[in-house]
Amino acid sequence: MEYRTLKDIAKITMGQSPDSSSYNKEKDGLPFFQGNADFGELYPNERIWCNEPKKVAIPGDILISVRAPIGALNYAKEKSCIGRGLAAITIKNVVERNYIFHLLRARNKYLNSKGTGSTFKAIGKNVLEEVLVPQISREEQQKCVNVIDLIESIIIERKSQIDKLDELVRARFVEMFGDVIHNDKLWEKHTVESLCKEIYGGGTPSKSHPEYYENGDIPWVSSKDMKSDVVTDSQIKINRLGLDNSTAKMVPINSVIMVIRSGILKHTLPVAINAVPITVNQDLKVFIPGEHVLTRFLAVQFKMHEKDILSGVRAVTADNIEFDSLKQRELIVPPIELQHEYVFFLEQIDKSKVEVQKALDKAQLLFDSLMQKYFG
Structure with a gap:
């Protein structure tokens, strides 16, 4: 050619x-x-x-x-x-x-x-x-564009379906619990710090010691890995030697993870729950809920506070959330039975999202293979 x-x-x-x-x-x-x-x-x-x-x-x-x-x-x-x-x-x-x-x-x-x-x-x-x-000819160019655009339209539609399910999650929360900022339903309120058994940050094993990363099998999560509401893996992994020689700590399954320093905080507050044991870097914080709040309820409530939290983001060396202020932020604490009812609703939404995500992944795989075929 x-x-x-x-x-x-x-x-x-x-x-x-x-x-x-x-x-x-x-x-x-x-x-x-x-x-x-x-x-x-x-x-x-x-x-x-x-x-x-x-x-x-x-x-x-x-x-x-x-x-x-x-x-x-x-x-x-x-x-x-x-x-x-x-x-x-x-x-x-x-x-x-x-x-x-x-x-x-x-x-x-x-x-x-x-x-x-x-x-x-x-x-x-x-x-x-x-x-x-x-x-190649204009006709061949147009053929490539038409096929790529068709697959991409399917990808966009699948992403839109996921967005709508996320909107449903938020709408159901407001329906059940009202406005979390103004607490119009007059729920009991507690600070983030008092609702959690532990809150801690992460650490980075020294990059000057490559042996801390060799054959790593422990996910070391950074803001780049916080792209969904469930964390199962990371781009970079560390090993036990790296864990033992740094301030990184093992995070137990079913903890709430939040990005508190990153450029993404200009517009988005990444919050997730880890489905596997992980470690995190210093740009993330870990929240281990106590007995009065369910993990998923805490994670969703953080997202419901997203706009208000981001309004206080400071840019010093990087965009960051003032952590002491976050720990003192008051959250609503409805009865645990109502929290369970809401989490059950989330689990039903999860099933729908899994099916849509499978279709999205299939379309994305086809898109990637066609891009390789047409453009090398």
Whole structure:
């Protein structure tokens, strides 16, 4: 197969941050997108505007993150200002543009391998320019796009079904227990600290001792592993030697785990329950419930407090929750029988989510195999 480079078919515009004095929230000027944090499912989310843009993307441009995390993609739906975390790729032909969008998704690992920088990895214009594009006809490009888009629409629908089940969990909570912040049903209240037998953080075995990680069989959970409401594994594992020579502690099954320091706290409070024994790093806290609150009830109630907790997030060296304040936060404590009733409801929802997740995993597997087939 013959190839062209991306620079042969596209105009690539690297972003540049304008003067901060031109930023505003009054919608004066163009929407300003600084990087991956502004991306939505397909189009960026408008939060800040700029009335003195330096670099501009036009409607239909592919927007790509060029600073860690490298490779995230969106489309520009309107003329917009782009900061140094993004590049805009202009391709006039719609079919070819959509094909390149999927091609760049498939090249994500390659692009990340080209990242340089000691603190934040980034790629330059030259890396994007040299991305290889198969020379196939517009008809073949359209066929690839149609199949990929069809499978992706199924994936989006399955994710939407899971989101709706999560919404049902929240709606049932409010129906049974009311507003947790204002306690409109006048339940008894206790602090987080008084409701838990133990609360503790994690630790990191020294990375200068690779023997602490060799043949690791103990999950060492970080914020990167907190992507669902149940934790069963981790990207990195430690061994008993690493556990014994660090501040990491074994976390018993059925504890509540919360991320308290991470950039994700700008918009999400990750909370999960561990289904297996684990350890955690220092960015997470472990809550072991006492006799007056069920584990799942505590986890869901934390999520019901999500917006209020995140409103107090501080950014010092990293976004973080003030832990002493969290321990003193008051939670409602309905009778244990009502908590059991709610948890039983959750277990029925879990069964539905398992079936939807299986269908989602199957569609994702097909999507990944097709991306490999079409783009290598």
